[in-house]
Amino acid sequence: MAQRCGAARCLWFCRMPVCRAARVAGRDASGGSIWTKKKHNWGVFIATGGVYEARMSQNPPDLRPDIAPRPRLGDSRRPGQPTIGMVSLGCPKALVDSERILTRLRAEGYGISPDYTGADAVIVNTCGFLDSAKAESLEAIGEALSENGRVIVTGCLGAEPEYITGAHPKVLAVTGPQQYEQVLDAVHKAVPPSPDPFIDLLPATGVSLTPRHYSYVKISEGCNHKCKFCIIPDMRGRLVSRPAHAVLREAERLVAAGVKELLVISQDTSAYGVDIKHADANGHRAHITDLARDLGTLGAWVRLHYVYPYPHVRDLIPLMADPASGVLPYLDIPFQHAHPDVLRRMARPAAAARTLDEIAAWRGICPDITLRSTFIVGYPGETEAEFQTLLDWLDAAQLDRVGCFQYENVAGARSNALPDHVAPEVKQDRWDRFMERAQAISEAKLAAKVGRRMQVIVDEIDDEAATCRTHADAPEIDGNLYIDTGFAGLSVGDIVTVEVDEAGEYDLWGRLI
Numbered sequence: 001m002a003q004r005c006g007a008a009r010c011l012w013f014c015r016m017p018v019c020r021a022a023r024v025a026g027r028d029a030s031g032g033s034i035w036t037k038k039k040h041n042w043g044v045f046i047a048t049g050g051v052y053e054a055r056m057s058q059n060p061p062d063l064r065p066d067i068a069p070r071p072r073l074g075d076s077r078r079p080g081q082p083t084i085g086m087v088s089l090g091c092p093k094a095l096v097d098s099e100r101i102l103t104r105l106r107a108e109g110y111g112i113s114p115d116y117t118g119a120d121a122v123i124v125n126t127c128g129f130l131d132s133a134k135a136e137s138l139e140a141i142g143e144a145l146s147e148n149g150r151v152i153v154t155g156c157l158g159a160e161p162e163y164i165t166g167a168h169p170k171v172l173a174v175t176g177p178q179q180y181e182q183v184l185d186a187v188h189k190a191v192p193p194s195p196d197p198f199i200d201l202l203p204a205t206g207v208s209l210t211p212r213h214y215s216y217v218k219i220s221e222g223c224n225h226k227c228k229f230c231i232i233p234d235m236r237g238r239l240v241s242r243p244a245h246a247v248l249r250e251a252e253r254l255v256a257a258g259v260k261e262l263l264v265i266s267q268d269t270s271a272y273g274v275d276i277k278h279a280d281a282n283g284h285r286a287h288i289t290d291l292a293r294d295l296g297t298l299g300a301w302v303r304l305h306y307v308y309p310y311p312h313v314r315d316l317i318p319l320m321a322d323p324a325s326g327v328l329p330y331l332d333i334p335f336q337h338a339h340p341d342v343l344r345r346m347a348r349p350a351a352a353a354r355t356l357d358e359i360a361a362w363r364g365i366c367p368d369i370t371l372r373s374t375f376i377v378g379y380p381g382e383t384e385a386e387f388q389t390l391l392d393w394l395d396a397a398q399l400d401r402v403g404c405f406q407y408e409n410v411a412g413a414r415s416n417a418l419p420d421h422v423a424p425e426v427k428q429d430r431w432d433r434f435m436e437r438a439q440a441i442s443e444a445k446l447a448a449k450v451g452r453r454m455q456v457i458v459d460e461i462d463d464e465a466a467t468c469r470t471h472a473d474a475p476e477i478d479g480n481l482y483i484d485t486g487f488a489g490l491s492v493g494d495i496v497t498v499e500v501d502e503a504g505e506y507d508l509w510g511r512l513i
Helices: 020-024 092-107 131-147 161-167 180-190 232-236 244-256 288-298 311-321 340-346 352-365 384-397 424-447
Strands: 043-047 050-054 083-088 111-113 121-126 151-155 214-218 261-265 301-304 327-332 370-377 401-406 453-461 466-470 481-483 495-503 508-512
Touching: 083 092, 083 131, 092 111, 092 121, 092 151, 092 180, 092 214, 092 261, 121 131, 121 180, 131 151, 131 161, 151 180, 214 244, 244 261, 244 288, 261 288, 288 301, 288 311, 288 327, 311 327, 311 352, 340 384, 352 384, 370 384, 370 424, 384 424, 401 424, 424 495, 481 495
Parallel strands: 083 111, 083 121, 121 151, 214 261, 261 301, 301 327, 327 370, 370 401, 481 508
Antiparallel strands: 043 050, 453 466, 453 495, 466 481, 495 508
């Protein structure tokens, strides 16, 4: 979860145990030694309540698997320009909302401040997915009030304005998710615009909170599922798909501006177009298979997130098996559990055995496909036998990337009323056992990649190494490949070929070919 390092008054909540600024300085925020990208080296991070020891990784086992990358902004304000800060919490879908808000504000002449002190007001884009996320959002609002004093709240938690104002009555305004106009109205009231048409120029792609070489593309809003543990449909509504030609137009602009990886996101990517009956407009059909094929023609990597295992998903796999398609062999599928009774209590499809058959079929078509998923342990009523079924299923499925939540009650979720809630210590024990099993699978799968050659995209370069990602790695939530020798000529955003020469639990090391 979010921590404050004390090294700087950053607006952005950092989700890594060691912040980037402190890592550059050669120490972690708590004063301990930092993790390192060099082979064989180990580090220790001293945290409140214990010691966490691991190799340098973007995917430590306690990383929340739903988090967006840390937003990145420069400081390009002109003298006298009204400025707004943005604290963006939660998932990549919320990050896209933050980008849209900031793009509108930049078009009206506002500057974007990367810190509290330089901002005339601060927008906090909140997350309300879990009670722990709500607490994090309240903490972020409180800090923004303390550091700046003029705070506008939006996002998923904004759907519960009394909850926010009950804790922080001094906020200037509260708006819900996707209520862009209300956010702008609140900003106008707090900080009137003062544009200079001769100076304030907006990039064609708008404001981006990700590095220049990758970008999230949100293809729909809302969700038609009624999972008992989830309140997202209550906050964001039912599925509303964007026209396919509008998605393609946005993607074309991004690629023209230098984006080399498009990360397709939504609440339910495989349901894209269902609400508009897969309409064909301007030569493009609103169906995920057609959309993926069209995006793949743009010359960038295309990575699909939040895909439910509907039968038509198998139509995507031949695209992923074809390197010329541009669609990466990567599926992010939230299975959540494996025992049919738990899945029924969740109000999710209860066909774990058929899912294993489907996974086998996918791998038969595309042997190199990477499968990422998230799971919930300690769901109400989960027995030891049901949990063991999940572990056995994990052994059989051999998923490449796995994240896990301990179940939490969320205000408004139907699962709160289920009987036989699991004790916290039992949930922790099951989470530990699940992640231990998942880590062993990950380590074995990565060890099998030693000696292979593969393409990587360069995310970051410092004195120690070039931090890269393979086709199997989404930003922040998955692992990395580190090039720690001969990387001086590389630039961020380069796509190069490497040979893997070492593997860890979550990360790889390689050399340039």
